[in-house]
Amino acid sequence: MGTGRRRVELAAVRRGAGFTQESLAEALGVDRTTVITWEAGSHAPMPHVRPRLARLLERSSDELDSLLDGRPKAVEFGRPDLDAVFSWLDRLAGWDRGTSRRRVGEELVDVAPRRAVGRAEIADRLARYYGGDSQFGAWVGSVDVLTSVVTWPEWLDLRCELSPHGDRLELSMGAAARWAMDKRAADTAARRLAHAVAEGTRLTDAPVYRLVEADPTKGLVRGQVEVASFLDYALTADLLERELGESGDGLPLRDAWMPDLEAVFDLRGRLCAGGALALFAAARPADPFRGEADYVLLVQERSGQVVNAAGRLAVIPKGFHGPLNDVRADSRIGATLRRELEEELFGRGDVDVTGGPVRAADPMHRERLSAPMRWLSEDPARWRMECTGFGLNLVSGNYEFACLVVIEDEEFWERFGGQIEANWESAGLRQYSSRDGESLEKLIADDTWSNEGVFAMVQGLRRLREIGGDRVRVPPVEWRLGG
Known part of the structure; x- marks a missing residue:
């Protein structure tokens, strides 16, 4: 696992467990800069710190070691609230069970901050x-x-x-009513979920x-x-706001779902x-x-x-x-x-x-x-x-x-x-x-x-x-x- 992916996944697991960098550092008795270096991938937690870190992040020792040291494992986000979201997207997109979880994990590698667009x-x-x-x-x-x-x-x-x-x-x-979830919409929804994991957004059905x-x-x-259902909204209609802030040509979801007054x-x-x-x-x-x-x-x-x-x-x-x-x-x-x-x-x-x-x-x-x-x-x-x-x-x-x-x-x-x-x-x-x-x-x-x-x-x-x-x-x- 590259340091970039380690940084994104560790930060996402921390947010999912309800910690800021400051509060996690306080709970572990370390400085915030130590947590920053872990998430940047430049240093890894010392062995004596890992058991307590695993408990705080609600992970087993093996899961934490896999996350930190790069051993292959299934993508886990520390977000039980997203289980229903992944199932919802798999069903609506016509994907095999577990596909949306895997797709979101792939998107997390390259997730970037959203472009700030003024009102x-x-x-x-x-x-x-x-x-x-x-x-x-x-x-x-x-x-x-x-x-x-x-x-x-x-x-x-x-x-x-x-x-x-x-x-x-x-x-x-x-x-x-519900808008149709075609391939473009499903791909956009997966990117939306990756941002939700990275940003700590709350999604509840x-x-x-x-x-x-x-x-x-x-x-x-x-x-x-x-x-x-709120999920029906968050992963269909709400994608129109995301589309406005993304770079690229045109507004294809808007063209399909809400093309005119x-x-x-x-x-x-x-x-x-x-x-x-x-x-x-x-x-x-x-x-x-x-x-x-x-x-x-x-x-x-x-x-x-x-x-x-x-x-x-x-x-x-x-x-x-x-x-x-x-x-x-x-x-x-x-x-x-x-x-x-x-x-x-x-x-x-x-x-x-x-x-x-x-x-x-x-x-x-x-x-x-x-x-x-x-x-x-x-x-x-x-x-x-x-x-x-x-x-x-x-x-x-x-x-x-x-x-x-x-x-x-x-x-x-x-x-x-x-x-x-x-x-x-x-x-x-x-x-x-x-x-x-x-x-x-x-x-x-x-x-x-x-x-x-x-x-x-x-x-x-x-x-x-x-x-x-x-x-x-x-x-x-x-x-x-x-x-």
Whole structure:
């Protein structure tokens, strides 16, 4: 085994066991640079270190020796969560059992970091491909942005309270659609899995909602969803995003699966997964250092472990729309937003479906809620959730429900602001003041945004200007359609 392959496989096994280079070094009582040299292939662990290293990496001594010393062995990734993924790809691609595992191992030898593509470049490239007439754009003060989200005027400025009256997505029991997995798609999926192993991306065969009908209007979000598999999405539709960032001629998967706007809007004819994402705004009292009363606005930097918008800026919470364990009741957009608040900001790891099936009979029962969510639920006047806009994202065909979560009671931030912490899906959190228009204008201009993230941010700021009173000093926000 060459040193390059040893480096990639050892790093992949380490990530699969849940270690960073720093945490593995700490567990072994060595310096981080020692782990770096192991993964670079310039040095190998000393014999007395190997038994403990094998235990930490959940490998036998023979498996670790084979990995480190180059003796031939079957490719193992230390990722039990990928077993179902390999079986899924073998079945759909028509490959013999074990082929996808072998193919991913071969791809790992030469896996390279993905090319960083800016948000504007993605939006512009898709505008050239589809024509661009219906893509959401906006002016925020002097900043002009175009996104990859296609929408209509009647889908914007919805001002839809996510209450039982306004939040009317309903479950349909149809059979989920799937795009054909031909040789090109199967090869691309294998490369996608190799990157997932190398980058530590979480892939779980969790249920998600596929949108089959949408009719959002002011004050009312109506539509139908069906239950689909997240793996079906991750290894078909999500490949379209990867294809945009790969070098090569043309977009052959897009040409086959989503060649025009007619195919984009054919929700029943394709697997249209997606979700809800919200600008989070919490009222704060005046402060002698910070200044007058305002809203604190939270923005996340997405981690490399997520499937969607990895490494990009987004509002928070942001999550795939899918059920916990009540597929009919959870079909409402508000159900996903409440769950994502609990998971991404309020510390509820037990509602994270990427970790496996949810065990609680009623995970959102009042007795299980986090302290911040329980406090909000005691008085509905303390906060509001609204859907501000809807669109279809040309990147992967996802549906996007842009939302706004506003906590009006200043006591919330005084009580719980110090407890709010992003989960594994975020590499970090940023906070902005709703009175700092200059910083917000600069933020909107940042090219590292995800397209759906800036869509939700712009729509959220536009609505916050309408309802926030003196707490808000945001530049004028005006949307448009087209370049």
